[in-house]
Amino acid sequence: MKKILRITLKIVLILFLLINIITAFHAYKFTHFYNSGEVVIKKKEEKSGWDKTREALFGINAVKKQNTVIPDSTFKTVFLTTKSGLKLEGWYIATDSAKGTVLLFHGHGGNKSDIFKESEEFRKMHYNTFLLDFSAHGSSEGNTSTIGYNETEDVQLSYDFIKAKGEKNIILWGISMGAATIAKAMTDYPLQPNKIILEMPFGSILDAAEGRIKMMGIPGEPLAVLITFWGGIEHGFWAFKMKPTEFVKKISCPVLIQWGKNDPRVSRGEIDEIYNNISSAKKLVVYDSCGHESLCKKENEKWKVEVSAFLK
Numbered sequence: 267m268k269k270i271l272r273i274t275l276k277i278v279l280i281l282f283l284l285i286n287i288i289t290a291f292h293a294y295k296f297t298h299f300y301n302s303g304e305v306v307i308k309k310k311e312e313k314s315g316w317d318k319t320r321e322a323l324f325g326i327n328a329v330k331k332q333n334t335v336i337p338d339s340t341f342k343t344v345f346l347t348t349k350s351g352l353k354l355e356g357w358y359i360a361t362d363s364a365k366g367t368v369l370l371f372h373g374h375g376g377n378k379s380d381i382f383k384e385s386e387e388f389r390k391m392h393y394n395t396f397l398l399d400f401s402a403h404g405s406s407e408g409n410t411s412t413i414g415y416n417e418t419e420d421v422q423l424s425y426d427f428i429k430a431k432g433e434k435n436i437i438l439w440g441i442s443m444g445a446a447t448i449a450k451a452m453t454d455y456p457l458q459p460n461k462i463i464l465e466m467p468f469g470s471i472l473d474a475a476e477g478r479i480k481m482m483g484i485p486g487e488p489l490a491v492l493i494t495f496w497g498g499i500e501h502g503f504w505a506f507k508m509k510p511t512e513f514v515k516k517i518s519c520p521v522l523i524q525w526g527k528n529d530p531r532v533s534r535g536e537i538d539e540i541y542n543n544i545s546s547a548k549k550l551v552v553y554d555s556c557g558h559e560s561l562c563k564k565e566n567e568k569w570k571v572e573v574s575a576f577l578k
Contacts, residue, residue: 286496288323289489293497295325296478297411299375299402302329328375333404335379346423348401354420355405356398356427359385365577366435366460367394367428371421371444374413374474377404381441384562391574393437398424400447412501413471414447415508421451425459437577439463442532442558443474449510449540452517461577462517465524465561469536471497471508477531511539520547522576526556526564549576 305327308317337343337357344356357378368388370381378397385395399406400417411417421438428436438459440448445467451457468474475497476490498505514521521544525537541550551572553565562569 286492289492290496290500291323292325292489293493293495294500295327296475296493297413297497297501299328299330299409299411301409302332305329330403330409331375331377331380333377333379333399335382344396344427346398346420346427348419348423352401352407354398354401354407354423356396356424358394358396358427359389360394361389361392363392364394365392366437367396367431367433368437368439369421369424369428369459370395370397371424371438371440371447372397372400372403373442373444374411375403379404380560381444383560384439384441387562387566387570387573388439391577393577394433396424396428400444410501411443412503413474413497413505413508414443414450414510415471415503415505416501417443417447418451418454421447422455422457425451425455425457435460437461437463439465440467441465441560442468446474446508446510449513449517450508453513459519461520461522463522463524463573463576464514464540466526466529466532466537466558467510467523467540468532469509469511469539471505473532473536477533480530511536511543514540514544517544518546520576521549522573523548523550524553524561524569524572525550526553526558526561528555528557531558 307327307329340359342358344358346354346356370385372378372381377399381397385397388395398420400420401408402411436459438448445464448462449467472490472494475493476487479489494505523537523541541548553561556564
């Protein structure tokens, strides 16, 4: 009987170690972006059975997505430097008779080209725009993303850059991770934007990890806890504290929350909790045909109406 118990305990211990090793790898891949050429990225139809098994065990490699928009003479390329010495690239685009400046922040794995359509629409509404590649994204330096935890410095640097221009009307706009980062930045720094627009912000890193795992067709909750734990440990912070649902309580300016009804990654429950925790003037807009994607591109007319009305 003792022998059986010892064998059982050994098996349980081995399984426990294996699960933690696997989730530690997934956490690393979730928060790490390789430079172009460092790893081979195969298309879905090119992947062998071993490729799929390896991804299931050790996570999916992600390469920094390159910007596709080509700056012209209307763009001013701006470089901001973090405390750790990373150089971040941003685009400042001015417009005539500007009513203010909108700072735009993209989602996890994206870049400033992804949110250029939103920038165009804001400029048609007579707002200057400033688009930034987060650390480890696009044309900015770095390879590690903390899913918004440390990227608040990127938001603060952008805000200070625009404020130094003498801008009195600053609007913060963010999508997914960008929205969550804005929420945390409002608690980390003395930012005083006039208005904030948050599109599909996740409720916590734990929720974000669960949403990512579900997209892979795997039950999310048990593994999400371990991925969140290891993601924080690997990068030196307690990831369970990354909760936009709590951070939004510090916001004192008007807020527009926008979300796609078919979003497979951010739940209505997360959105409702964020909305309910905002004590300032607020509005929630749901887009019936959208998922976790650009609401501006998918339901452009509705987006323009809602955003322009909010900015008045």
